[in-house]
Amino acid sequence: MVEISAVIRAGKFDEVRDALHAIGVEFFTFYDVKGVTFTKEQKGSYRGTTIYDASSISRRKIDIVVPEIDAAEVVDCIKKAATTGVAGDGKIFVKEVKTSVRISI
Numbered sequence: 001m002v003e004i005s006a007v008i009r010a011g012k013f014d015e016v017r018d019a020l021h022a023i024g025v026e027f028f029t030f031y032d033v034k035g036v037t038f039t040k041e042q043k044g045s046y047r048g049t050t051i052y053d054a055s056s057i058s059r060r061k062i063d064i065v066v067p068e069i070d071a072a073e074v075v076d077c078i079k080k081a082a083t084t085g086v087a088g089d090g091k092i093f094v095k096e097v098k099t100s101v102r103i104s105i
Helices: 010-022 068-082
Strands: 002-009 029-036 043-046 049-053 056-066 090-096
Touching (some): 010 056, 056 068
Antiparallel strands (some): 043 049
């Protein structure tokens, strides 16, 4: 089995969720995260007041564990649904899962 972790734009979450559901992914976890870029700090302002800091970016992280045979399909699905064509769309990580233990009986 493999764990697929994807950090995506929060605004693309619904599209990714629906795409994963369409290929048969029944369960995954997600949570809101923030990322920091080490490029030159960018701030937006309005009438001289800073309204946001673009160097700290809100994202959503998705964690899915699937059989290794399905990993390429899931990665491709996330990539297609999360892409906007602009830098900063996110990252996908794939890690091997050696053991899985069910808590319930």
